[in-house]
Amino acid sequence: MIEVALRHAFSDLAIDVAFRAPARVLALFGDSGAGKTTVLNAIAGLLEPAAGRIVLDGQVLFDRAAGLSVPVSRRQIGYVFQDGRLFPHMSVRANLLYGARARHRSGTELDRIVELLDLAALLAREPAHLSGGERQRVAIGRALLSGPRILLLDEPLTGLHREARDQVLDHLVRLKIELGMAMILVSHQPAEVIALADDVVLLQSGTVADHLPVDGFARRQVRR
Numbered sequence: 001m002i003e004v005a006l007r008h009a010f011s012d013l014a015i016d017v018a019f020r021a022p023a024r025v026l027a028l029f030g031d032s033g034a035g036k037t038t039v040l041n042a043i044a045g046l047l048e049p050a051a052g053r054i055v056l057d058g059q060v061l062f063d064r065a066a067g068l069s070v071p072v073s074r075r076q077i078g079y080v081f082q083d084g085r086l087f088p089h090m091s092v093r094a095n096l097l098y099g100a101r102a103r104h105r106s107g108t109e110l111d112r113i114v115e116l117l118d119l120a121a122l123l124a125r126e127p128a129h130l131s132g133g134e135r136q137r138v139a140i141g142r143a144l145l146s147g148p149r150i151l152l153l154d155e156p157l158t159g160l161h162r163e164a165r166d167q168v169l170d171h172l173v174r175l176k177i178e179l180g181m182a183m184i185l186v187s188h189q190p191a192e193v194i195a196l197a198d199d200v201v202l203l204q205s206g207t208v209a210d211h212l213p214v215d216g217f218a219r220r221q222v223r224r
């Protein structure tokens with residue numbers, strides 16, 4: 001279960017968001033500038049909201065009133081950015097192992113993630129020799145190997161061409177089914193949300209406009 005309540009004011013947008021959702025796959029859906037990345041950053045600990053409280057699986061990660069903020073490195077949260085952000089001069093294998101917890105370094109966990117994300121043929125390559133979709137799969141693998149309780153995905157398919165997008169999406173669905181990985185997906189593409197999410201929080205101008213199961217979200221898209 002993730003519980004988020006936060007308020008934060010930027011010069012041109014006031015964010016005031018509250019939701020709680022089971023630890024399955026939650027989508028944060030909304031137009032550009034709605035505040036989606038800000039919410040992810042607050043959950044990851046990259047941004048300290050002016051007010052609020054964030055609780056993941058019963059552990060308080062942030063509580064402004066109590067003066068509590070768990071450091072980023074101790075939140076056990078994986079973050080995949082839109083642009084992958086791989087280390088350019090490191091092989092795929094070294095990228096995957098960077099920051100991997102000791103128990104994952106050589107064992108079956110690495111093999112399992114390599115297999116789930118179809119990375120075996122890419123391990124010796126450097127990021128410059130990978131396609132956009134391959135790079136994103138490596139970034140997802142690297143985040144998983146840090147042993148996260150939840151994976152935050154900030155528009156991980158944006159900028160990819162159609163085929164690569166479908167491929168990365170298929171792999172994310174696989175992680176959901178085979179690992180039972182909890183995720184929060186930031187997206188403004190309904191098709192991605194419908195393929196991956198269980199619950200959808202609609203963000204609009206810094207506030208929660210709606211929170212609904214993915215079926216209801218899909219029906220609403222059809223009616224549009």
Ligand SMILES: Nc1ncnc2c1ncn2[C@@H]1O[C@H](COP(=O)(O)OP(=O)(O)OP(=O)(O)O)[C@@H](O)[C@H]1O
Pocket residue numbers: 010011012013030031032033034035036037038039188
């Ligand atoms: N570091 C910052 N400094 C000042 N304003 C910011 C900052 N980060 C975000 N904002 C403001 O908050 C708004 C919401 O940003 P955010 O990145 O959370 O939106 P988003 O929904 O993720 O948008 P997008 O889909 O374009 O990534 C921005 O339009 C901007 O006005």
